[in-house]
Amino acid sequence: MxxxxxxxxxxxxxxxxxxxxxxxxxxxxxxxxxxxxxxxxxxxxxxxQLALHFDALASHDITYVGIVQTAKASGLDHFPIPYILTNCHNSLCAVGGTINADDHRFGLSAAQKYGGIFVPPHLAVIHQYMREMVAGCGKMILGSDSHTRYGALGTLAIGEGGGELVKQLLGQAYELARxxxxxxxxxxxxxxxxxxxxxxxxxxxxxxxxxxxxxxxxxxxxxxxxxxxxxxxxxxxxxxxxxxxxxxxxxxxxxxxxxxxxxxxxxxxxxxxxxxxxxxxxxxxxxxxxxEAMIALPFHPSNAYSIHELNENLDEIIHDVEVAGQSQLSDNLALNLHDHIHNGRLYAQEASIAGCAGGTYGNIHAAASLLAGQDIGPTGCDLSVYPASMPVAAYLMQSGEAKALVDAGAIMKTAFCGPCFGGGETPANGTLAIRHTTRNFVHREGSKPAAGQLASVALMDARSIAASVLNGGAITAGTDVAWQDPHTPPYVFDDRSYHHRVFQGSGQPQVDLPLQLGPNIKPWPELMPLPDQLLLQVASVLTDPVTTTDELIPSGETSSYRSNPELLANFTLSRKDPEYVGRARAVQKGEKLRQAKQQPGLALPITTPMPLGTLIAAQRPGDGSAREQAASCQKVLGGWANVAVGYATKRYRSNLINWGILPLINADFHPAVGDWLQLAALHAFIQGQVPTLNGRLWHAGQWQPVQFTIGPLTAEERAILLAGGLINYNRQERSNAHVANI
Known part of the structure; x- marks a missing residue:
């Protein structure tokens, strides 16, 4: 290359x-x-300076409740473009009682009320449905999932936080520099x-x-x-x-x-x-x-090696991966991949072919062509296969390939994204799983390090996974086996399952119908506009070169609480800094006392009353998921700023802005947890009247001057930050429009 x-x-x-x-x-x-x-x-x-309007929107059941609730609070009365609500993340309904199914009922009622499309659970993963039914050449699609990618079908698709979809629902533009x-x-x-x-x-x-x-x-x-x-x-x-x-x-x-x-x-x-x-x-x-046939070892897809290179340098590579992995783990956990080396080979205990990356017909056909007539065995490597949609599953049944997989010992499952984000198929403690899915971030497979649980995931192609499963779990390159027919045969698409189950209400809103609200579906708390001065406690310092959104707000066990902002916020940084929520809650309580003109009950470095909040310091936060909860949870806990060397993705920075959190930049900011940062003249800085934001940091008992930049902001982004977030901004715009019409 x-x-x-x-x-x-x-x-x-x-x-x-x-x-x-x-x-x-x-x-x-x-x-x-x-x-x-x-x-x-x-x-x-x-x-x-682009201002883009998309042809269609897509969300799944971890994100659409918050998006619809936010848009509703901002004046939504109908979906102006096709909006597809899929149900491929909370599909198991196994955690939290009725609340996952309550979200699904909410989604159907929203599609009916506002005129959308609703894809029931287990029918299709979000991106396969969009490929099969919506994407086309020359289109643009915006989705509230980071893997919103339909470029191979000629569609320029972008994964963003929910706030950007709210803007499209309200007729606003997606703004960015070219x-x-x-x-x-x-x-x-x-x-x-x-x-x-x-x-x-x-x-x-x-x-x-x-x-x-x-x-x-x-x-x-x-x-x-x-x-x-x-x-x-x-x-x-x-x-x-x-x-x-x-x-x-x-x-x-x-x-x-x-x-x-x-x-x-x-x-x-x-x-x-x-x-x-x-x-x-x-x-x-x-x-x-x-x-070459590749494997991405824990804990990132970029931590990749050819399988031949791995097998030829096994001890050295695994040692390096364990050392690097340990830096992302707490002291009581260890990445013991060496435990899975036997007779000079690395062995996996569990395998999955699933989701938008692995669950296509081409990948499953390849695995079936190798496994047909074979025997996986009862004590080797378990294999689960998740077709990405029911039409794919139906053709696998019609072609006989599903039976071939089942006969070999694989388990066929429904369209579900769980193996990709820790919402299902969680490996046993201490084991290694190989998966044709999208990510292998730390703990994304569903283990709970706070409870002493840790499993690991390596990413591989379905062909090498099938070869490895046949080899008892020993990591084997797909190129090391004989392929009778490496080509994918013609595929027949039958969409009767969609015709019989998908609600098609696009452009046909039934405005008088109510939204179905379960007891766990709660509105966003009231948010205050950005004060001109703030006193912020450093509630967490993250020193990793990159911090993923899964570390900012875990996936998996939290997915059932996506519709309850206060409950979900309790999981913020729970895997990275378990004390963060307690620190933030203490400052939040102090701010409420201050607003009530009482003593905040905190050891403050100043006597002048001013609004209190918290900030997170990091290196490059925001790699990975588009989930806006990585930002909204900070806001719910009283967060007003992130300070970073840079931001890993545009979508995370956009999420911060849409939730009224300042995405500040300073490469030399090295505070300690518990320090206080005083900021003044914030309005002039956000309005662009001054190029830098001056502050002072209370560190080790003394004040230190510090300066920040914020990077480019559009006029709308400046207004959103000043308003304290997108919800407040849209309320202001709606109020101004009402006054103008009187």
Missing amino acids: RLSALGGCYQAGQWQFPAAMAPAELAAARQKTIAAKIIAQHNTGTQD PEVVAVELSGQPKPGIGPQDVALTLIKAVFAEHFVTNKILEFIGPGIANLPMDFRNGIDVMTTETTCLSSIWQTDDTTRAWLATHGRVQDYHRLAPDPGAYYDRVIQLDLSTV
């Missing part, structure tokens, strides 16, 4: 890397990429036994650590695309989220057209390709024939 940070022009398969281009020439060449052409059709802003576009030029053809996860992990390993594509758009071009089936392309595409890019788009061809035709939507096909001379800000060149 070759990475070039030099911008280049692409024409007829050839690259030119000019030393310089005139500004007008460069601007025109940038408009020739596929991404730029799609953006131009959805942009009401300028070429440099993102750079990075060409991913594919050539060659994958070897038999290589799958999409192998290509994806190769790409992620190459770009993640250097932030090579962070917040940029990946545009896949080149002759190698023609050698990839559609499910293969989809499998690479969905994993681009783990590179920290903003979005992705692919050139389309007859394979794209045939796939859409199979799904009854040939009218959604258009040929997409860059115009001659298209300018790309960076270039990645990948020869698919060089890709």
Whole structure:
């Protein structure tokens, strides 16, 4: 693989890397990429400051309740564009009594009341439904899940926090500076036994650590695309989220057209390709024939090695992974991967092929073709297979492949995202699982370190997983087995299960119907506007190079509380800093006493009464999920600011802004937990009247001056921060509109 940070022009398969281009020439060449052409059709802003409006929205049952509640509080009366509510995360309904099913009933009532589409539990994972039924060439889709990626189908899709979907529901724009576009030029053809996860992990390993594509758009071009089936392309595409890019788009061809035709939507096909001379800000060149079978070891998809490299250097690599992993664990836990080495091989005890990355027909067919007629055995490596949708499951039954998998000893399950985020299929304590899913972040598999539980997940392609399962769990490359037929046969899509079960109410709101509210579905607490001065206690200091959203607010066991802001907030940083909630609650109590003109009951470094709150200091927070709860929970606990060297993703920074939390930047800010930060003249800073925010830090018994920046803000983002969050901002806008109409 070759990475070039030099911008280049692409024409007829050839690259030119000019030393310089005139500004007008460069601007025109940038408009020739596929991404730029799609953006131009959805942009009401300028070429440099975008204001985008999407064709459709998508959410699942961890996010849609909060989004609808927020939009309702902001004046929502109908869904202005198609909004698909799926139910693939809280589907088990196994934690918290009735509350998961209550959320599902709420979702159906919202689709009926506001005019949306409701996909019942176990019918499809969110991204497979969107691929099968909605995505098409030239479209833009916004989803409240970080893996919202339909680029292989010609759709520029972005995963964001719920606040950005609320804006679209209220007719507001998605604002951002023009993102750079990075060409991913594919050539060659994958070897038999290589799958999409192998290509994806190769790409992620190459770009993640250097932030090579962070917040940029990946545009896949080149002759190698023609050698990839559609499910293969989809499998690479969905994993681009783990590179920290903003979005992705692919050139389309007859394979794209045939796939859409199979799904009854040939009218959604258009040929997409860059115009001659298209300018790309960076270039990645990948020869698919060089890709090896890969494994991503704990605790990140970028921690990837070829399986051959792992097996040849097993003790050394596992030692390094254990040392690095230990830095993310508490002292009472250890990543003991060496316990799973026997006779010079690393063994897994559990395997899954699931979700938007693994559960496509192409991946499951590959596993079935290897496992057919075989015997997994009762004491080897358990295998669970989750088709990504009921139509995929139906065809697997019709083709006999489901029976072949079951006969071999695999367990067939329904469309469910649990293995991807710790909501199901949790491995036993101390075990290693191999999965064709999206992530292997620390504790994301569902273990509870606070209770002394720790399991580990390694990411692999379905082909290598099948080979490993056949080998008793010994990690085995998919290229090390004989493939009778490495090609995916024609697939027949039958959507009768959707016709019979999906509620199709888009554009047909029934405004008089009530929302069905279960006892756990609570409104957002009242939020105050941003004061002009604040006294903030440092409630947590996170020193890891990157902090994931799963560490900010855990997935898995918390998923049942997504609709109850106060209960959910109690899990904030519970795996990373269990004392954070107690510290934040103490300061929050002090602020309530101050508002009541009583003594706050805190040891404060000043006597002048001013609003109290908390902040979190970190290095690069926000990698991973788009879940807005990573920010909203801080707000519910009285958080007013994050201070970081930088923010891992745009979506996390946007979530902070939409919840009225200041995303401050200072690379030399090194406080201790319990320190106090005094900030003044906040309004002038947020309004852009001054370039830096001056403050002072009470540290080790004395004041220290400190300065912050905040990065670029749109006029709307400034107004949202001043209002104290998106809900307050929309209420103000609605009130102003009402006054103007009187």
